[in-house]
Amino acid sequence: MEKTASPIASKINNVFIHVSDLKISAAWYGRLLGLPVNLEEIESPVYNIPVTGQTGLTLDDHTFDPGFTLRPSKHVLFNFYVKDIDEAYAFIKDNNIPVVREIERIGEFAYFNFEDPDGNVLMICNC
Numbered sequence: 001m002e003k004t005a006s007p008i009a010s011k012i013n014n015v016f017i018h019v020s021d022l023k024i025s026a027a028w029y030g031r032l033l034g035l036p037v038n039l040e041e042i043e044s045p046v047y048n049i050p051v052t053g054q055t056g057l058t059l060d061d062h063t064f065d066p067g068f069t070l071r072p073s074k075h076v077l078f079n080f081y082v083k084d085i086d087e088a089y090a091f092i093k094d095n096n097i098p099v100v101r102e103i104e105r106i107g108e109f110a111y112f113n114f115e116d117p118d119g120n121v122l123m124i125c126n127c
Contacts, residue, residue, distance in 0.1 A: 016058050016059075017077065017116065019070075020118050021061065022045070023039050025116065026042050029057075029059065029116070032095075032097075044063035044064075045061055046058050072115075072119035074119075074121055080122065081125065081126070082124055082126055085125070088124045099112060099113070108127070111125035
């Protein structure tokens with residue numbers, strides 16, 4: 001396939017997660033990632049999770065979009081990286097977060113899926 005010029009960079013800039021309650025979701029993702037969250041500073045319609053790396057993570061409650069209907073994704077939206085899959089799994093279970101797919105191990109690669117407060121499916125993997 002021949003490479004063609006494009007004004008679009010081959011980089012994922014930001015991931016949006018649609019939520020029903022911005023403050024509840026911000027607190028939940030903060031706990032999940034071990035990040036401090038000041039709920040008094042959160043204002044609709046969006047909250048940007050202070051993640052590291054080049055790809056951002058934004059929670060969006062669609063306050064200004066009255067026609068929006070939340071439809072949680074039952075397919076994995078993205079994954080979080082971990083060094084120790086078993087430690088991450090224990091953390092998820094200890095925090096009563098629903099696991100929707102148990103740990104799968106394929107050689108050195110391992111992953112599992114879980115749900116956020118709105119039922120969006122996310123993944124944790126070690127690669």
